Amino acid sequence: xxxxxxxxxxxxxxxxxxxxxxxxxxxxxxxxxxxxxxxxxxxxxxxxxxxxxxxxxxxxxxxxxxxxxxxxxxxxxxxxxxxxxxxxxxxxxxxxxxxxxxxxxxxxxxxxxxxxxxxxxxxxxxxxxxxxxxxxxxxxxxxxxxxxxxxxxxxxxxxxxxxxxxxxxxxxxxxxxxxxxxxxxxxxxxxxxxxxxxxxxxxxxxxxxxxxxxxxxxxxxxxxxxxxxxxxxxxxxxxxxxxxxxxxxxxxxxxxxxxxxxxxxxxxxxxxxxxxxxxxxxxxxxxxxxxxxxxxxxxxxxxxxxxxxxxxxxxxxxxxxxxxxxxxxxxxxxxxxxxxxxxxxxxxxxxxxxxxxxxxxxxxxxxxxxxxxxxxxxxxxxxxxxxxxxxxxxxxxxxxxxxxxxxxxxxxxxxxxxxxxxxxxxxxxxxxxxxxxxxxxxxxxxxxxxxxxxxxxxxxxxxxxxxxxxxxxxxxxxxxxxxxxxxxxxxxxxxxxxxxxxxxxxxxxxxxxxxxxxxxxxxxxxxxxxxxxxxxxxxxxxxxxxxxxxxxxxxxxxxxxxxxxxxxxxxxxxxxxxxxxxxxxxxxxxxxxxxxxxxxxxxxxxxxxxxxxxxxxxxxxxxx
Numbered sequence: 001x002x003x004x005x006x007x008x009x010x011x012x013x014x015x016x017x018x019x020x021x022x023x024x025x026x027x028x029x030x031x032x033x034x035x036x037x038x039x040x041x042x043x044x045x046x047x048x049x050x051x052x053x054x055x056x057x058x059x060x061x062x063x064x065x066x067x068x069x070x071x072x073x074x075x076x077x078x079x080x081x082x083x084x085x086x087x088x089x090x091x092x093x094x095x096x097x098x099x100x101x102x103x104x105x106x107x108x109x110x111x112x113x114x115x116x117x118x119x120x121x122x123x124x125x126x127x128x129x130x131x132x133x134x135x136x137x138x139x140x141x142x143x144x145x146x147x148x149x150x151x152x153x154x155x156x157x158x159x160x161x162x163x164x165x166x167x168x169x170x171x172x173x174x175x176x177x178x179x180x181x182x183x184x185x186x187x188x189x190x191x192x193x194x195x196x197x198x199x200x201x202x203x204x205x206x207x208x209x210x211x212x213x214x215x216x217x218x219x220x221x222x223x224x225x226x227x228x229x230x231x232x233x234x235x236x237x238x239x240x241x242x243x244x245x246x247x248x249x250x251x252x253x254x255x256x257x258x259x260x261x262x263x264x265x266x267x268x269x270x271x272x273x274x275x276x277x278x279x280x281x282x283x284x285x286x287x288x289x290x291x292x293x294x295x296x297x298x299x300x301x302x303x304x305x306x307x308x309x310x311x312x313x314x315x316x317x318x319x320x321x322x323x324x325x326x327x328x329x330x331x332x333x334x335x336x337x338x339x340x341x342x343x344x345x346x347x348x349x350x351x352x353x354x355x356x357x358x359x360x361x362x363x364x365x366x367x368x369x370x371x372x373x374x375x376x377x378x379x380x381x382x383x384x385x386x387x388x389x390x391x392x393x394x395x396x397x398x399x400x401x402x403x404x405x406x407x408x409x410x411x412x413x414x415x416x417x418x419x420x421x422x423x424x425x426x427x428x429x430x431x432x433x434x435x436x437x438x439x440x441x442x443x444x445x446x447x448x449x450x451x452x453x454x455x456x457x458x459x460x461x462x463x464x465x466x467x468x469x470x471x472x473x474x475x476x477x478x479x480x481x482x483x484x485x486x487x488x489x490x491x492x493x494x495x496x497x498x499x500x501x502x503x504x505x506x507x508x509x510x511x512x513x514x515x516x517x518x519x520x521x522x523x524x525x526x527x528x529x530x531x532x533x534x535x536x537x538x539x540x541x542x543x544x545x546x547x548x549x550x551x552x553x554x555x556x557x558x559x560x561x562x563x564x565x566x567x568x569x570x571x572x573x574x575x576x577x578x579x580x581x582x583x584x585x586x587x588x589x590x591x592x593x594x595x596x597x598x599x600x601x602x603x604x605x606x607x608x609x610x611x612x613x614x615x616x617x618x619x620x621x622x623x624x
Contacts, residue, residue, distance in 0.1 A: 073135070074166030084151050085166040086135055094135075094153035095162055102151075115139070115149065275426075277371035280336045282363065285309040287343060290316075294347040297359060308332055316344050319389060320397055322610070323539065326386045337385040338370045342419045345392050349415070354408050356472040365469040368461055369420055376427040377552040384419055386546075390531035391418035398604040404514035404523050409477060413484035414524055416469075418531060420485075421492050423454040428557050430495060431569060448493045455489050484521055491525030492532050497592065500525065505599055523603065530600050536593040536617060537610040543617050551581055582624045589618040 074085045078097055085095030096102075129136050138148045156162055284302035286309035292298050315329045319341070330337035343366055346352050352362065373381035391414060395401040401411065430449045433441040444452040459482065462468045470478050491500055504526045507519060514520055530537075535546035558572030571584035597614050601607045 071129075072167060073137075074170065076166055076170070083166065084135060084153065085156075085162060086153060087163060087167060091158050091163065093156040093159050093162055095156050095159075095166065096151070096153050098151065115147070275374045275424075277368070279367050279371055280334065280339065282336055282339055282343075282367065283309055283312060283333065286312040286333075286340065287363075289313055290344050290347050294350070296347055296352060312340060316340065319344065319348075319392065322393060322397075324389050324393075326382055326389065327545070330382045330385065335381070336370065338373070338381040338388065338419060339366045341385045341388050342366050342369070342415065345388065345415055346412075349411050351408065351412050351415070355412065355470075357469055358471065361465075361467065361469060361471060365462070365467045366419075368467050369423065369458075372424045372457065372461075373422065374425060374427055376425065377556075378546070378549040379422045379425040379427060379553065383546075384422055387421060387528075387531045387534065388415065388418040390534040391415065391528055394527045394531060394600070394604065394607065398600075398607045400523065400527055400604055403604060404520045406520070406524075409480050410484060410520065410524065413481045414488065414528070416481075417485045417488040417524075417528055420454060420458045421489055421528065421532065422450075424457045425450060425454070427553055428560070429569075430493070432557055432561070435566060436564070448490055448495070451489050451493045455486055458485075484524065487521040488525050488528045491529050494592075497529075500529070501596060501599070508599060508602055526596070526600060530596055533593055533596070534610075536589055537597055537614045539613065540617060540620060547585055551577070551584075582621055585621045586618065589614060589621065594618060 072087045074083075074087070074095075076083045076085075080097045081099040082103060083095065083097045085093060087093045127138050129138075135151045135153050136148055137151070138146055140146050288298065288300075288302055289309050290296070311332050312329070315325060315332060318324050326337055326341075329340065333340050343362070346357070346362070351357070352359075370381045370384075373379070373384060395406065395411070395414060400406070406414070432438075433449045434446045438449075440449050440453050462470055465471065470481070473481070490496065500522075504522055507522060514523060535543050535550075537543075538546070554569075554572045555574035555577070558568045558574060561568050561572065571580045573580065593614050594611070597607070597611045601611045
């Protein structure tokens, strides 16, 4: 509904008129040229009606659309009275001029004060309905009341003069006034826009001036930063050399081994940094929840202050799933993913109760193991937690423990082997140690250098009663577990891969149960080997993140080899990353990962999905 009138009625109509588009108004057969005769006559109503009308507007026209009948309504004061008309979309017109008597009859018991006041206030909400003979105009007069005024309207056919007076002329006035208002608004906006545009141009010129001043300063700052980094590297190198000289005469004892069991050793002077283990505080409330879940000791209830145990519990609840998010767990535990995963699984399998492991010793041991991992890009405690979870998945969801009838000794050995399989890894591989004849290479005669070191450091740790997780085991139990762990960790040596792989493949062709101890350890070793390279079997985003981390660690070794004058090991030249990285991944997945997972899936058919995912990752990397 809209109103073609002056002052506020014009403004209201401009905002609300559904006939703002000229197409909504009945079109005459020919344009009507405006003359003095076609203009609206002066208002001449009875005094009391005119007084009421002035309260509303000196002159008004009301145009609306009935959505059901598509009827247009016009109201106009004339010299004879109040002219009311309706027109439909076919330009059929019904109208009449109502004098005082007719108006009195139409309004019934209602006063014209009510009519005009309500019409002025609620014209947007008024509605008109017609049956072609009479018009019922319903006007809201308050929050809950409505008044209806009924007017008999005889047909006028297609009277163009009346259409012009009641509809076209008021609407033209409305359009002209609205346009004038819009032009003024747009003119102001245009002026404002020109001002802002000039300001933008000025600011752009200032920016160019500032950039010209900043550019040489930026180059100088960049050069100074590079010089500072180079100086820092030199200082760090001097500090490491000083530290090594001190260690040569007065070994620095590892604070974890305060009782003097195991001295701190520097594997090679080419490590990324001197690793000094640091204990990561554990979430005692999360540990309490784990003990409560699996029937452990709950006599001491810790406080939940600053605890993230609910978030940790939510992440650990997915430990039986292949998509287990070790990255999120590592972040949630502030770097304690290995501790929390191992703690959870030892309780889940009932091994803490089975072997009567003291809670304090268990915590000390797991903290020591986690802190033994260096801050390497790949071989770090988060990788160990990842391998541990996959080893659990293969044993449990993959049904390995049922297939080879794993004993409690085997379960404990398998979980500890996974958790400790890269214990104290320096971030440089076996080949580097052998080529540089490092302390460890000489110590272990170039045979599985790091694997020997992981085992030696682990069993050296448990010689201290404070960390002896095997404290309740009988000699025969400890001997069996230790021998199993030795076999499992040696299985992770890539230098022995094809020997172990061929042995396992031949064993799979034999139609006999896995009851021989040697065969059981072979199967567990291959399972740990699969867990160690399981990033290749993970969904693509996880696989890509781990492969990127491995490449970063390789490139550090390549940089070190270049610096000390060695030829670079294959795929460790960061300057050839664009070509060699996809090539190395394609080679590893096709020659190592896919065949290994394929054989494991034959033994444990429930792992078939991992083989499919490995092949997908291979296909994707091969296309690059």
